[in-house]
Amino acid sequence: MKSLATTRIRRAVSAAVLATTAGMVHASSMPARWQLNMGEGVTETARNAYRMHMIALWVCVVIGVIVFGAMAYAMFKFRKSKGAVAAQWSHNTKAEVIWTVIPILILVVMAWPATQMLVKQADTSNPVLTVKVTGYQWKWRYEYVDYEGKPTGVNFVSKLDAESDKTRQLKSGLDPHAVKVGDEATYLLNVDKPLVLPTNAKIRFVVTADDVIHAWWVPALGWKTDAIPDIINDAWTLIEQPGTYRGQCAELCGQDHGFMPIVVEAKPKAEFDRWLAAQQAAATPATAPAAPAPAAAPQG
Amino acid sequence: MATHAAAGHHADHHDDHDHKPQGFWDRWVFTTNHKDIGTLYLVFAFIMFCIGGAMSGVIRAELMTPGLQFVDPGFFNQMTTVHALVMIFGGVMPAFVGLANWMIPLQIGAPDMALPRMNNWSFWIMPFAFTVLLCTLFLPGGAPAGGWTLYPPLSLQGGSSVAFAIFAIHMMGISSIMGAINIIATILNMRAPGMDLLKMPLFVWTWLITAFLLIAVMPVLAGAVTMLLTDKFFGTSFFNAAGGGDPVMFQHIFWFFGHPEVYIMILPAFGVVSEIIPTFARKPLFGYQAMVYATASIAFLSFIVWAHHMFTVGMPLGGELFFMYATMMIAVPTGVKVFNWVSTMWKGSMTFETPMLWAIGFVILFTIGGFSGLMLAIVPADFQYHDTYFVVAHFHYVLVTGALFSIIAAVYYWWPKWTGRMYSEKWGKFHFWWTIVFVNLLFFPQHFLGLAGMPRRIPDYNVAFADWNLISSIGAFGMLCTPVFMFLILWHSKKHGAAATQQVWEGAHGLEWTVPSPAPHHTFTEPPVIRAQDLAHGDPTH
Amino acid sequence: MATAEGKHIYYVPHGSKWPAVGTIGLFTTMIGAANWLNEVSWGKPAFYVGVAILLFMMWGWFGDVIRESIKGMYNSQVDVSFRMGMMWFIFSEIMFFAAFFGALFYARMYSVPWLGGEGDGALTNFYLHQGYAPAWPTNGPEAVGGAFQTIPAWGVPLLNTLILLTSGVTITIAHHALRAGHRKQLLVFLGLTVALGALFLYYQAEEYIEAYQHLNLTLGSGVYGSTFFMLTGFHGLHVTLGTIMLLIIWFRCLKGHFSKDHHFGFEAVAWYWHFVDVVWLGLFMFVYVL
Numbered sequence A: 001m002k003s004l005a006t007t008r009i010r011r012a013v014s015a016a017v018l019a020t021t022a023g024m025v026h027a028s029s030m031p032a033r034w035q036l037n038m039g040e041g042v043t044e045t046a047r048n049a050y051r052m053h054m055i056a057l058w059v060c061v062v063i064g065v066i067v068f069g070a071m072a073y074a075m076f077k078f079r080k081s082k083g084a085v086a087a088q089w090s091h092n093t094k095a096e097v098i099w100t101v102i103p104i105l106i107l108v109v110m111a112w113p114a115t116q117m118l119v120k121q122a123d124t125s126n127p128v129l130t131v132k133v134t135g136y137q138w139k140w141r142y143e144y145v146d147y148e149g150k151p152t153g154v155n156f157v158s159k160l161d162a163e164s165d166k167t168r169q170l171k172s173g174l175d176p177h178a179v180k181v182g183d184e185a186t187y188l189l190n191v192d193k194p195l196v197l198p199t200n201a202k203i204r205f206v207v208t209a210d211d212v213i214h215a216w217w218v219p220a221l222g223w224k225t226d227a228i229p230d231i232i233n234d235a236w237t238l239i240e241q242p243g244t245y246r247g248q249c250a251e252l253c254g255q256d257h258g259f260m261p262i263v264v265e266a267k268p269k270a271e272f273d274r275w276l277a278a279q280q281a282a283a284t285p286a287t288a289p290a291a292p293a294p295a296a297a298p299q300g
Numbered sequence B: 001m002a003t004h005a006a007a008g009h010h011a012d013h014h015d016d017h018d019h020k021p022q023g024f025w026d027r028w029v030f031t032t033n034h035k036d037i038g039t040l041y042l043v044f045a046f047i048m049f050c051i052g053g054a055m056s057g058v059i060r061a062e063l064m065t066p067g068l069q070f071v072d073p074g075f076f077n078q079m080t081t082v083h084a085l086v087m088i089f090g091g092v093m094p095a096f097v098g099l100a101n102w103m104i105p106l107q108i109g110a111p112d113m114a115l116p117r118m119n120n121w122s123f124w125i126m127p128f129a130f131t132v133l134l135c136t137l138f139l140p141g142g143a144p145a146g147g148w149t150l151y152p153p154l155s156l157q158g159g160s161s162v163a164f165a166i167f168a169i170h171m172m173g174i175s176s177i178m179g180a181i182n183i184i185a186t187i188l189n190m191r192a193p194g195m196d197l198l199k200m201p202l203f204v205w206t207w208l209i210t211a212f213l214l215i216a217v218m219p220v221l222a223g224a225v226t227m228l229l230t231d232k233f234f235g236t237s238f239f240n241a242a243g244g245g246d247p248v249m250f251q252h253i254f255w256f257f258g259h260p261e262v263y264i265m266i267l268p269a270f271g272v273v274s275e276i277i278p279t280f281a282r283k284p285l286f287g288y289q290a291m292v293y294a295t296a297s298i299a300f301l302s303f304i305v306w307a308h309h310m311f312t313v314g315m316p317l318g319g320e321l322f323f324m325y326a327t328m329m330i331a332v333p334t335g336v337k338v339f340n341w342v343s344t345m346w347k348g349s350m351t352f353e354t355p356m357l358w359a360i361g362f363v364i365l366f367t368i369g370g371f372s373g374l375m376l377a378i379v380p381a382d383f384q385y386h387d388t389y390f391v392v393a394h395f396h397y398v399l400v401t402g403a404l405f406s407i408i409a410a411v412y413y414w415w416p417k418w419t420g421r422m423y424s425e426k427w428g429k430f431h432f433w434w435t436i437v438f439v440n441l442l443f444f445p446q447h448f449l450g451l452a453g454m455p456r457r458i459p460d461y462n463v464a465f466a467d468w469n470l471i472s473s474i475g476a477f478g479m480l481c482t483p484v485f486m487f488l489i490l491w492h493s494k495k496h497g498a499a500a501t502q503q504v505w506e507g508a509h510g511l512e513w514t515v516p517s518p519a520p521h522h523t524f525t526e527p528p529v530i531r532a533q534d535l536a537h538g539d540p541t542h
Numbered sequence C: 001m002a003t004a005e006g007k008h009i010y011y012v013p014h015g016s017k018w019p020a021v022g023t024i025g026l027f028t029t030m031i032g033a034a035n036w037l038n039e040v041s042w043g044k045p046a047f048y049v050g051v052a053i054l055l056f057m058m059w060g061w062f063g064d065v066i067r068e069s070i071k072g073m074y075n076s077q078v079d080v081s082f083r084m085g086m087m088w089f090i091f092s093e094i095m096f097f098a099a100f101f102g103a104l105f106y107a108r109m110y111s112v113p114w115l116g117g118e119g120d121g122a123l124t125n126f127y128l129h130q131g132y133a134p135a136w137p138t139n140g141p142e143a144v145g146g147a148f149q150t151i152p153a154w155g156v157p158l159l160n161t162l163i164l165l166t167s168g169v170t171i172t173i174a175h176h177a178l179r180a181g182h183r184k185q186l187l188v189f190l191g192l193t194v195a196l197g198a199l200f201l202y203y204q205a206e207e208y209i210e211a212y213q214h215l216n217l218t219l220g221s222g223v224y225g226s227t228f229f230m231l232t233g234f235h236g237l238h239v240t241l242g243t244i245m246l247l248i249i250w251f252r253c254l255k256g257h258f259s260k261d262h263h264f265g266f267e268a269v270a271w272y273w274h275f276v277d278v279v280w281l282g283l284f285m286f287v288y289v290l
């Protein structure tokens, strides 16, 4: 009979493995219980983040093993109780030069790929779809500004789903574990109306806010960017797999900061087109917001 | 050199200089004595640590399991905000100033601080500043809840607390600046003849540089919060893009203060550890001069890395790259320090009394915190880490197992000198091991939470985060016992501890160990004659 | 460096009640100000009571220092401590102004151009502030505070620049006079400095009145008004304090407190005055001219 502890550890390990090999067909970005590491995500950006994270992690682990190993050895070997007599030297120029230069080299090796990734990521030009994201206390508005060169007029608000909202009230007595979509426990990670996006298309986000600063973050996409009132920040993504990707507001924005999740549903192009057309049909009678002519939108 | 110390009783040109003032008010409120003021600072810091700790207890209780059990989200945010302000401005900084007050005059052979009356003022402003801050908890609308970073526009949404918090910060700033001026003047002007700059103990050196940082950045914080104040009450548009300003501008100004601020909280810690390790390794500090230069380089670099807290605000690419490179550079001088500590232990003759245990704990756990700092510096990865518990884990490793550990180490190290009594080694070690277990339970899992995607500053979370949060909370409750342990250990020592010798520790060097234990109320009223063998550093062998 | 020159031992004062008085004064001032801003009725009077306590504290504290100094309790080492204290205090003031200059530069070099669509701000301008062209002065895309005019640099501000520069000269002459022992010259030139400081303040007050009454330039005039009044206002506050300090020093000269080579009080105020002067030059350049 396995002890509780072993099952837990096993679960932790398998969860970690699961998280790193996540999703082949319909990917999900739900955090796993006992998850230990960053997920790899479903975009190149996310993989880059993961790669830099792993490089840095291993560099630190190796340096840590060397430094702490030396310390442990010293503490074991050079203790007074074992009769160690203290040496009196206090310099060694050669050693000092070495441990100044080697870290510099290590840092350069890490900075190099990081720079390349950043340069690539800064380029938001030539998107297929532009989505304007606006943060409010405490919900998000999504405007499909233009798609394949045409304005769409689709525009809606997305906020915490009702079930989570009921459960999260102080002393509600409701069980957060019971909030589920299918077999996923989506407590606080589900919305009433998700952001639907096409896969394999470059999507540009223009992000802003209406009251205070928020930050738009879906871990599986690999970045977050602040939503700042009266300012636009831009970012892009190219989602490689259809799926449901969940995230949260990542900048303190007041009392319900913890309760403004983000859900992205990525669909293959054809499906997305159908979805968009349906939305447009539904929205036509309503007044479309005065979205500025997209053709003129700067590409920078 | 007991002769000098004992020479407290010499022909002074005042009347009652030789004895402690007797009355409470004379002794503690009107005092100009650096030792008493140091004690006041340390007692104050201890109380603040307990208050800030209690608030973290509220945070961790709420986060123990998913769902909201104890407090509403607004109050949770107040706890987070005030916890940080209390710990940083009320705990760590005053504790280090207290240590500076006690030890710098003793370590450089000065009769007192350079400006003793101002010294008193610096201290007494602090309790009142925190009265102003903490009274907001009882105002309608409660305490500030926008995070300790006070980002507008959110921070301006606070009710009546905004003005109180800002004025409290002004008061803390005034206190810190005066304290820092005093420390600089003391170090530069009050050293005993022969105590050359490059013979000063490292604790003194790190404080000299820290004091410079304080004077350079506390006024900038004052300016930043003043602009917040006018934006809220006088219609200015500094942080309002509609009027041509920019909310991000606040973040730049704040972090121009904020990043040097974190080194203000760690440089004196480096100093403390650089005193303790040589003592218990019975071997001179390795690379004394390199340590001084490394400290100076860290201080210099700290002025040009601030925007690494802002990688996601939408800076131009060039800015992101510059701040990434500059930040990564800090690992180099910090590494020099770590390597020097290890080299000091190498071929030493070590014993592991309580202060040494804390110092070793510091070196290992601070380095782990530094490693996560380095990871945060890498922009593509920080796009994921930013504003998650990974950051929370990082800064608690550097602040709690860094700054706080060094403060505790320093208190155990110098306590016998202050009081003339030894504490119980057994219980001191118990305190250490207990803390090591619980502090790691508390903060290590937060790395996992952050990587799995848990944002910081949230009162509730998805059930997938439940397990590590529970463990973290258990760690927190263990940690909350530690101030009680420390209080009892020190109380017991004060009442029943064995008498301490003058040198206290076999391997201790430095002027402070040449005066009796407890250190007389006045020391070095005449500058001591400095002999090479009394010096902690400064190379008798070179 | 500490030298035990015979009996010249570093002066460590007795306990003093002035810091405690100062603390109570500061606390009352701050609590008063906060309540005043929150429109609590006793806030304003409390603020003034606090300021009064602070003034009382300064009177008493400096009085003690002056008496001790006259009694010869301070040796040269104490003098150095005071000098360092003053120098680093001025440095902290420089950094305080640096925050506001930083805000000005940031607004002019980054936030306003970005809002206007330059550089990285193209999308911000396109989506949120179309039609807003970056320029300085500005009150932002939403013209916060309404249209306003600015104070031309070459009128009163130039005059004020000349006034302050002259006052820098007069105080130096006064200092030389003090060192040379020319008492009358000292009093005249120090008095002139005080007068110039007051004149500066007079003109600045005129300028503010003009701005508020005729130019619609106020603290609320977007980022231009904010930086303009914040910088000139805090500078003006420093000139006010400096002028008061000069006046006190003038009376102390009149009483003969200072000797040829022992007059740190005078020098500290002179340093402070020069600092205020230099800040003004920065202001004149960056707030008015450019």
Ligand code: HEA
Binding pocket: A059, A060, A063, A067, A103, A104, A106, A107, B149, B262, B263, B265, B266, B308, B309, B310, B327, B328, B330, B331, B332, B334, B335, B336, B338, B366, B367, B368, B369, B370, B371, B372, B373, B374, B376, B377, B378, B382, B385, B386, B387, B391, B394, B395, B398, B399, B402, B403
């Ligand atoms: C005492 C306080 C302290 C200290 C010392 C540090 C030290 C460092 N910090 Fe940390 N930091 C904080 C306190 C501190 N920090 C706080 C409070 C925050 C959060 C604020 C908030 O948002 O509320 C923060 C946040 C923070 C961020 C922002 C994260 C985010 O919000 O996204 C970053 C990013 O770069 C960062 C980086 C660093 C780095 C690179 C160091 C370096 O100085 C570390 C250097 C040390 C080492 C690297 C280890 C030893 C070195 C070696 C053994 C040599 C060899 C090593 C290598 C070559 C890898 N810190």
Ligand code: HEA
Binding pocket: B042, B043, B045, B046, B049, B050, B052, B053, B054, B056, B057, B059, B060, B080, B081, B083, B084, B085, B087, B088, B091, B092, B095, B146, B147, B148, B149, B392, B396, B399, B400, B403, B404, B407, B408, B411, B442, B456, B457, B458, B459, B476, B479, B480, B482, B483, B486
């Ligand atoms: C030095 C600073 C410091 C210290 C010591 C601590 C200590 C602790 N912190 Fe905190 N913390 C911060 C600085 C600090 N923290 C900051 C800056 C933030 C960010 C706030 C923000 O987001 O705005 C934060 C945020 C923060 C969070 C995240 C909140 C959120 O994002 O929602 C959490 C959650 O677990 C937490 C928990 C704890 C816990 C359990 C401790 C425990 O370690 C507490 C137990 C310790 C003690 C009770 C004190 C022991 C002291 C002694 C034994 C005294 C010795 C001294 C003398 C003798 C003089 N802290």
Ligand code: CUA
Binding pocket: A135, A136, A138, A213, A214, A215, A249, A250, A251, A252, A253, A254, A256, A257, A258, A260
């Ligand atoms: Cu929106 Cu946090």
Ligand SMILES: [Cu+2]
Binding pocket: B258, B259, B262, B305, B306, B308, B309
């Ligand atoms: Cu930093």
